[in-house]
Amino acid sequence: MCLAVPGRLTDIWGEGLERTGRADFGGVVREVNLAFVPDAVVYDYVIVHVGVAIARLDEAAAARTFETLNAAGITE
Amino acid sequence: MRYSDEFRAPDAVAHLAKAIGETVTRSWSIMEVCGGQTHAIMRFGLDQLLPEGVKLLHGPGCPVCVTPAAVLDKAVEIAGEPGVVFCTFADMLPVPATTGTLEEMKASGADVRPVYSPLDAVRIASQEPDREVVFFAVGFETTAPANALAVRLAHDQGLRNFSVLVAQVLVPPALEALLAEPDHLIDGFLAAGHVCTVMGTSAYEPISATRHVPIVATGFEPVDILAGVLAAVRQLEAGEARVENVYERAVAAAGNMSARQLIEQVFTQVDRDWRGLGRIPASGLALRPEFKAFDAEHRFGPVDGHEPAGSQCIAGLVLQGKARPDDCPAFGRECTPQHPLGVTMVSSEGACAAYHLYRKWEGAAV
Numbered sequence: 452m453c454l455a456v457p458g459r460l461t462d463i464w465g466e467g468l469e470r471t472g473r474a475d476f477g478g479v480v481r482e483v484n485l486a487f488v489p490d491a492v493v494y495d496y497v498i499v500h501v502g503v504a505i506a507r508l509d510e511a512a513a514a515r516t517f518e519t520l521n522a523a524g525i526t527e
Numbered sequence: 528m529r530y531s532d533e534f535r536a537p538d539a540v541a542h543l544a545k546a547i548g549e550t551v552t553r554s555w556s557i558m559e560v561c562g563g564q565t566h567a568i569m570r571f572g573l574d575q576l577l578p579e580g581v582k583l584l585h586g587p588g589c590p591v592c593v594t595p596a597a598v599l600d601k602a603v604e605i606a607g608e609p610g611v612v613f614c615t616f617a618d619m620l621p622v623p624a625t626t627g628t629l630e631e632m633k634a635s636g637a638d639v640r641p642v643y644s645p646l647d648a649v650r651i652a653s654q655e656p657d658r659e660v661v662f663f664a665v666g667f668e669t670t671a672p673a674n675a676l677a678v679r680l681a682h683d684q685g686l687r688n689f690s691v692l693v694a695q696v697l698v699p700p701a702l703e704a705l706l707a708e709p710d711h712l713i714d715g716f717l718a719a720g721h722v723c724t725v726m727g728t729s730a731y732e733p734i735s736a737t738r739h740v741p742i743v744a745t746g747f748e749p750v751d752i753l754a755g756v757l758a759a760v761r762q763l764e765a766g767e768a769r770v771e772n773v774y775e776r777a778v779a780a781a782g783n784m785s786a787r788q789l790i791e792q793v794f795t796q797v798d799r800d801w802r803g804l805g806r807i808p809a810s811g812l813a814l815r816p817e818f819k820a821f822d823a824e825h826r827f828g829p830v831d832g833h834e835p836a837g838s839q840c841i842a843g844l845v846l847q848g849k850a851r852p853d854d855c856p857a858f859g860r861e862c863t864p865q866h867p868l869g870v871t872m873v874s875s876e877g878a879c880a881a882y883h884l885y886r887k888w889e890g891a892a893v
Binding site: 456457468469477484486487488489496498500501502503505506508509510512513514515516517520523 | 528529530531533539542543546616643644645646647666669670672673676679680683721724725750754773775776777778783785786789
């Protein structure tokens with residue numbers, strides 16, 4: 452139940468605790484609740500646990516991970 | 528960015544492993560506390576890329592494994608009540624209670640339904656008003672937002688036929704309990720990334736400071752896990768102990784504020800029993816009195832009873848990082864996923880199941 456993969460939002464409807472959307476997990480499309488990611492928009496990647504999005508992935512932060520590794524000479 | 532392939536790139540993995548090798552001068556044991564990370568470590572063979580001195584210990588990171596038998600007994604009992612639809616994550620179906628499994632209940636005619644989300648159970652309750660729908664709310668902080676949301680939606684929709692059997696547990700008190708053991712072997716922790724996504728990292732600050740252990744919020748891909756190990760061994764080699772976040776793309780220091788607010792509104796912190804670890808103060812969640820009407824223990828009676836004495840199984844030691852699955856004489860022989868002796872082999876997220884799935888031939892050859 453804890454395994455979570457990022458899914459890309461394809462559409463969004465509803466509001467408040469019933470804010471809902473569809474996310475594409477590498478070809479598998481599922482309905483997900485978006486109550487806890489109020490700032491997520493279509494094309495964003497979200498982390499979904501048991502049907503509920505718990506985070507919108509931060510692309511700048513993801514890029515920073517590789518910049519840090521590059522700066523440390525760890526990746527090339 | 529697709530957030531998967533980039534974090535599995537073989538050259539980045541190899542370079543991180545090399546950097547870890549160049550950093551360590553002594554032996555260190557790092558514990559991950561997440562079944563998802565344990566599986567990734569086994570699946571990608573990450574432990575085999577580490578230098579001799581760096582050991583990965585697998586902590587109590589599988590919610591299925593730490594749910595006590597007494598709670599499972601209650602689940603089986605409720606599932607057998609007439610008129611009940613018992614909804615559960617499929618992982619819980621094969622886990623043995625002292626009185627059998629939910630799977631056996633289902634086979635003998637009880638209406639046990641595996642669901643993907645607690646919100647599915649709310650939907651069933653609204654569609655089948657003449658049935659009593661109970662959801663088995665197990666899990667760590669990662670499932671707490673969904674479980675809180677299910678209760679709140681059922682409340683808002685005025686559903687009278689929905690309740691939850693709560694067995695929510697919290698990671699930071701478990702880390703404290705592990706470190707309080709005089710013979711623990713833990714030098715540092717990889718904190719489970721998605722637990723931190725929900726709750727943030729502040730709860731780890733006092734643990735890291737008072738126990739002097741590095742705690743690194745870490746993701747689930749090979750690059751994430753090795754970056755977490757590297758951050759931990761760098762701190763250890765420098766004599767430092769801080770909370771660090773190498774899973775920045777999904778973890779903010781404060782966590783997910785709207786999820787935390789709803790968890791706080793619906794749940795309160797209580798003492799909980801952990802299978803293999805015993806009772807840990809303030810290590811779980813229970814419904815607040817305002818939501819008592821949705822508490823399955825209120826409707827069907829409280830969970831009662833204690834952990835049965837252990838068998839041949841060393842799951843308790845495995846969950847504390849004091850033994851590896853393949854240290855067990857029964858591993859891969861008397862104990863397999865088809866004939867498990869303990870929960871760490873039953874659950875697909877358990878450490879023994881991960882070793883068996885990815886290392887069975889080595890184990891068999893010993």
